[in-house]
Amino acid sequence: MSLKEKILIADDSEMNQMLLEEILSDKYEYVMAKDGTEAVDILEKNDDIDLVMLDINMPKMDGFGVLEIMNLRHWISEVPVIIISSESDVDFIRRSYDLGASDYISRPFDLTVVRRRVENTLMLYARQKRLVRLVEEQVYEREKTNNTMINILSHVIEYRNNESGQHILHVRMMTDILLRRLIEITDKYPLTETDISMIVSISALHDIGKISVPKAILNKPGKLDPEEWEIMKNHAAIGDAMLYDLGTQQAETLMNLAHEICRWHHERWDGRGYPDGLKG
CATH class of the missing domain: 3.40.50.2300 (Response regulator)
Structure with a gap:
């Protein structure tokens, strides 16, 4: 050559x-x-x-x-x-x-x-x-560091919840599949590869609020009683509040996504989800 x-x-x-x-x-x-x-x-x-x-x-x-x-x-x-x-x-x-x-x-x-x-x-x-290569390398290293920190934090949460680390992997895989299917069937959400990558990464933090739920409730065998269930459901709103306490610029796309995912990952199409009962 x-x-x-x-x-x-x-x-x-x-x-x-x-x-x-x-x-x-x-x-x-x-x-x-x-x-x-x-x-x-x-x-x-x-x-x-x-x-x-x-x-x-x-x-x-x-x-x-x-x-x-x-x-x-x-x-x-x-x-x-x-x-x-x-x-x-x-x-x-x-x-x-x-x-x-x-x-x-x-x-x-x-x-x-x-x-x-x-x-x-x-x-x-x-x-x-x-210069372009240098910038690309810096962006790649920053994204790799961010993903590493997200993975560490999400696995700490899962460890406390006695859930397999595969749960995080499954959530990320399903998120990726759903987003790609979404852009195939509608042009309502013009997601780029960067958007998809960001959402998939942040999805690993969906249960960050569970760090505030007592272990006795998190790991209780069998069905939770009504009072315990109310405490468990609070993890979505608490996770959202924890992110606000970070003091990071709320206008940043990454933080906006994190807020939405943490707060609304248990909402349902029929309005029977929580914490806000969103519908449609």
């Missing part, structure tokens, strides 16, 4: 292709396209293109058409484009930038200008990709 950066040169002039390859020397790998349609096809089939050098006036599909497709398919944010053209009209150049081009090089080519602008563009995008 080559470690050289790969440049797609899209120009209907073979002389221009050869000239650019000569100017940029053997520092890069090159893929050639003689028109816009071929350039799009190459981009579609190759995810290792690091830079596109794009002529505007080409047969079948011009450079503007290529830029429009790159925007439509969200390639423009991943692959920088340098326009190469003899056009000097201001509106022409402005349209290129409006469509996401990173730079503009006019013909005839100046060796130093071409080399420097290609190097600078590739360097800028390489830094951008490193």
Whole structure:
């Protein structure tokens, strides 16, 4: 596997292709396209293109058409484009930038200008990709830590309740299945993968309020008497109140979900649930 950066040169002039390859020397790998349609096809089939050098006036599909497709398919944010053209009209150049081009090089080519602008563009995008990866890694580590803490707390609650740790796993699995089925049958709840992941994670804390219920009631064999049942039912409202006592910003999506799950996980469609008797 080559470690050289790969440049797609899209120009209907073979002389221009050869000239650019000569100017940029053997520092890069090159893929050639003689028109816009071929350039799009190459981009579609190759995810290792690091830079596109794009002529505007080409047969079948011009450079503007290529830029429009790159925007439509969200390639423009991943692959920088340098326009190469003899056009000097201001509106022409402005349209290129409006469509996401990173730079503009006019013909005839100046060796130093071409080399420097290609190097600078590739360097800028390489830094951008490193920053994106760094942010993704930080988000991943934070989510992993959050999930670990949620799992520890939920298992502490289940241990006190003498329930198997499988209960938490089952709740999370059922929550995931129900949410995915929900978005299949209705567009009323436009849940993203992030939304689903967040709800599934927080579902593990649904019984946090049980930490306030006496163990004698939690682990009583047989049926609870009416007074004990009222104490047991309080765990939903108590779990909600415990979260308020944390003093965390209530506007945060994560905390709003936690409140709803802790308080309402025993509500029923027919209104016979608790603590608020929600219906429908």
